[in-house]
Amino acid sequence: MEEIATNKNTGKPLETQEYFINMGPQHPSTHGVLRLLLTLEGEIIHNVEPHLGYIHRSIEKMCEKDSYTQIIHLTDRMDYLSSHMNNEAVSLAVEQGLEVEIPDRVKVIRTIISELTRLSSHQLWWGVFGMDLGAITSFLYGFRDREMIIDIFEETCGARLTMNYNVPGGLMFDIHPNFQKGTKAFVTHFKKKLPEYDQLLTENVIFELRTKGVGVLSKEDAISFGVTGPTGRASGFSNDIRKHNPYSAYTQVDFNEVLREEGDSYARYKVRIQEMWESMSIIEQLIDNIPEGDYKVKTKAVIKLPKGEYYQKVETARGEFGVYIISEGGKSPYRLKFRSPGFSNLSALNRMAKGAKIADLVVIMSTLDLVIPDIDR
Amino acid sequence: MNIYDFKNLTDSIHASLSVNLSPTAVTIIEFIIIASAFMILFTLLGLVLVYAERKIAAFFQLRLGPMRVGKWGIAQTAADAIKLILKEPLVTKNADKFLFNLAPFIIILSTFLALGAMPFAKGLHALDFDIGILYLTAVSSFGVIGILIAGWSSDNKYSLIGAMRSGAQVVSYELSVGLSLLTVVILAGSLQFSEIIASQETGWWIFRGHIPAMIAFIIFMIAGTAETGRGPFDLPEAESELTAGYHTEYSGLKFAFFFLAEFVNMFIIAGIGATVFLGGWMPFHIGNWEGFNKIMDFIPSLFWFFGKVAFLIFLMMWFKWTFPRLRIDQLLRLEWKYLLPINLVNILVMAFIVLMGWHF
Numbered sequence: 001m002e003e004i005a006t007n008k009n010t011g012k013p014l015e016t017q018e019y020f021i022n023m024g025p026q027h028p029s030t031h032g033v034l035r036l037l038l039t040l041e042g043e044i045i046h047n048v049e050p051h052l053g054y055i056h057r058s059i060e061k062m063c064e065k066d067s068y069t070q071i072i073h074l075t076d077r078m079d080y081l082s083s084h085m086n087n088e089a090v091s092l093a094v095e096q097g098l099e100v101e102i103p104d105r106v107k108v109i110r111t112i113i114s115e116l117t118r119l120s121s122h123q124l125w126w127g128v129f130g131m132d133l134g135a136i137t138s139f140l141y142g143f144r145d146r147e148m149i150i151d152i153f154e155e156t157c158g159a160r161l162t163m164n165y166n167v168p169g170g171l172m173f174d175i176h177p178n179f180q181k182g183t184k185a186f187v188t189h190f191k192k193k194l195p196e197y198d199q200l201l202t203e204n205v206i207f208e209l210r211t212k213g214v215g216v217l218s219k220e221d222a223i224s225f226g227v228t229g230p231t232g233r234a235s236g237f238s239n240d241i242r243k244h245n246p247y248s249a250y251t252q253v254d255f256n257e258v259l260r261e262e263g264d265s266y267a268r269y270k271v272r273i274q275e276m277w278e279s280m281s282i283i284e285q286l287i288d289n290i291p292e293g294d295y296k297v298k299t300k301a302v303i304k305l306p307k308g309e310y311y312q313k314v315e316t317a318r319g320e321f322g323v324y325i326i327s328e329g330g331k332s333p334y335r336l337k338f339r340s341p342g343f344s345n346l347s348a349l350n351r352m353a354k355g356a357k358i359a360d361l362v363v364i365m366s367t368l369d370l371v372i373p374d375i376d377r
Numbered sequence: 378m379n380i381y382d383f384k385n386l387t388d389s390i391h392a393s394l395s396v397n398l399s400p401t402a403v404t405i406i407e408f409i410i411i412a413s414a415f416m417i418l419f420t421l422l423g424l425v426l427v428y429a430e431r432k433i434a435a436f437f438q439l440r441l442g443p444m445r446v447g448k449w450g451i452a453q454t455a456a457d458a459i460k461l462i463l464k465e466p467l468v469t470k471n472a473d474k475f476l477f478n479l480a481p482f483i484i485i486l487s488t489f490l491a492l493g494a495m496p497f498a499k500g501l502h503a504l505d506f507d508i509g510i511l512y513l514t515a516v517s518s519f520g521v522i523g524i525l526i527a528g529w530s531s532d533n534k535y536s537l538i539g540a541m542r543s544g545a546q547v548v549s550y551e552l553s554v555g556l557s558l559l560t561v562v563i564l565a566g567s568l569q570f571s572e573i574i575a576s577q578e579t580g581w582w583i584f585r586g587h588i589p590a591m592i593a594f595i596i597f598m599i600a601g602t603a604e605t606g607r608g609p610f611d612l613p614e615a616e617s618e619l620t621a622g623y624h625t626e627y628s629g630l631k632f633a634f635f636f637l638a639e640f641v642n643m644f645i646i647a648g649i650g651a652t653v654f655l656g657g658w659m660p661f662h663i664g665n666w667e668g669f670n671k672i673m674d675f676i677p678s679l680f681w682f683f684g685k686v687a688f689l690i691f692l693m694m695w696f697k698w699t700f701p702r703l704r705i706d707q708l709l710r711l712e713w714k715y716l717l718p719i720n721l722v723n724i725l726v727m728a729f730i731v732l733m734g735w736h737f
Contacts, residue, residue, distance in 0.1 A: 134701050137698050
């Protein structure tokens with residue numbers, strides 16, 4: 001007969017109980033000030049409750065006082081790894097209201113820089129993902145290649161991270177004479193280095209053990225939670241805005257929307273790696289075909305949008321980023337709402353992490369590619 | 378053959394001490410000499426290994442590593458050590474203070490006792506028990522008690538999870554370490570380190586023991602890395618999950634003890650591996666190639682031992698800086714479903730080979 005351990009004082013059988021643990025706000029793998037309240041039984045997760053607000057800066061409220069050019073500055077500080085795409089979303093929304101025709105040159109340059117931003121974001125994600133798994137070396141490999149892109153940005157617009165290169169009506173400056181050369185050099189370099197990423201992590205047995213079948217998100221869940229971007233596409237949810245609602249120069253280029261069916265961490269990993277190849281192919285198609293023309297159309301010094309509602313969404317490195325402007329005709333919006341991909345993606349975390357182990361939670365969080373200032377605006 | 382025998386040195390020290398002193402006093406003085414020698418060795422190993430780890434990691438990761446303190450950053454670890462000593466030793470409010478302070482000493486004691494049984498060179502061997510291997514596995518395994526105590530007494534859930542993981546891990550992998558060593562014990566016919574080394578005069582066991590010895594060596598390296606809690610098996614610490622695992626709450630010198638013990642443990646595992654599988658301080662000999670063997674004998678035994686150990690340590694660092702970390706259930710599955718059964722079959726095969734006299 002099985003013997004049950006008893007409490008010496010009461011004589012009752014010993015019971016196990018759930019316990020709570022606060023992961024964050026200061027924790028190495030929440031990548032920012034995210035606090036997760038975990039309910040655990042041993043190492044097994046029963047519930048994950050994200051607590052937000054540690055880096056809330058009320059950006060949406062600030063936008064109601066700012067002019068439209070100033071709003072663009074604020075969007076840099078949300079998803080700082082996709083700052084160019086955020087800027088582009090606001091610019092496109094304002095241009096919609098102004099009803100200006102944007103020169104082709106601007107469209108192409110915006111697209112190239114968007115894809116470079118996506119590459120740099122995915123490189124950083126790859127490095128950090130390896131680090132979360134305990135393979136610290138990948139972090140430095142990722143940063144090595146990201147550095148080249150950041151240098152291109154610095155040369156183009158002076159900033160490395162918070163770029164603020166877009167203005168309503170075009171770009172702040174024309175591209176640097178070295179831009180094409182530098183970008184081509186980067187693409188040739190990175191085409192050689194990307195297979196190295198696979199050698200270091202993808203084909204590793206331990207890596208496959210840690211990611212395959214971990215944090216499965218079904219297609220139905222992905223749709224109902226509004227999970228977009230590479231995370232949604234790994235579950236088979238076709239949501240690439242570059243394909244479905246093309247903006248800028250995405251109509252001119254030929255690329256594939258990377259889709260996978262498994263919905264586990266490995267699928268999310270593979271989607272991002274594949275997206276890096278696609279981004280490079282988009283850049284290659286455009287880099288030699290930048291049309292001549294103006295880098296900006298003339299707009300009034302003080303931009304006033306006509307009364308109405310404007311919505312523009314773009315595909316950032318994390319998913320669908322939307323800007324919704326309600327204008328009363330003034331120089332700043334009456335109300336401005338951002339739809340950030342990180343917030344919706346985080347909402348699916350509990351569904352994915354239930355029943356997993358603590359170590360899995362770190363992997364799942366990392367494959368969601370969270371940027372906390374994007375969640376907490 | 379005996380030009381580099383440390384026995385000459387130790388004997389002459391013993392003789393010169395015995396001239397004026399009583400045997401008891403001689404023994405006490407010798408104890409003190411040996412103890413101080415080990416303390417110095419312990420610190421030196423820590424300093425050298427930390428520096429080596431940082432440099433090797435840096436070269437794996439396309440960086441230079443420490444470069445500022447001294448030429449090539451050589452004094453970096455010394456500077457770090459001074460910083461750690463001067464730091465405030467914090468104790469958390471609800472910690473069990475006695476156990477909290479005791480834990481680092483248990484760990485360091487276990488490491489120290491294990492280090493004592495290392496055969497460093499010919500004649501340079503402090504403890505040569507006839508049950509050497511049994512002693513070593515025994516003392517090196519009670520370090521886990523220190524880890525468990527540290528995790529329990531810190532009053533921190535992260536520490537506790539780290540300690541529980543460590544307990545499960547070390548107890549499991551102990552079996553594989555022991556069994557893979559037994560494979561060679563069958564070959565050598567002794568548990569005593571000096572005899573195991575002596576039996577490898579005509580060739581190291583890893584070459585003479587056919588494939589089973591190779592398998593045993595590979596299993597030993599995997600399980601040994603797991604026992605030190607390094608590399609892909611650093612779950613007790615798992616900085617991306619548990620911040621720092623069982624030593625989250627430790628600071629200053631007590632943290633330095635955990636840190637140092639990890640590095641010296643790595644040395645011990647590499648030392649056992651080198652002694653049992655790669656002939657310890659025994660030079661590389663091939664059968665009866667007299668000339669070749671003579672040349673090899675000219676390299677001092679101390680160099681042979683430390684060279685082999687350095688190679689194995691490099692292997693362990695290589696694991697650490699390339700592999701991702703395993704998950705706790707995968708870690709235990711690896712041990713109980715793969716390493717242990719393979720090991721048990723391997724030991725039977727080895728026993729059969731020895732019985733039939735098929736080994737070289």
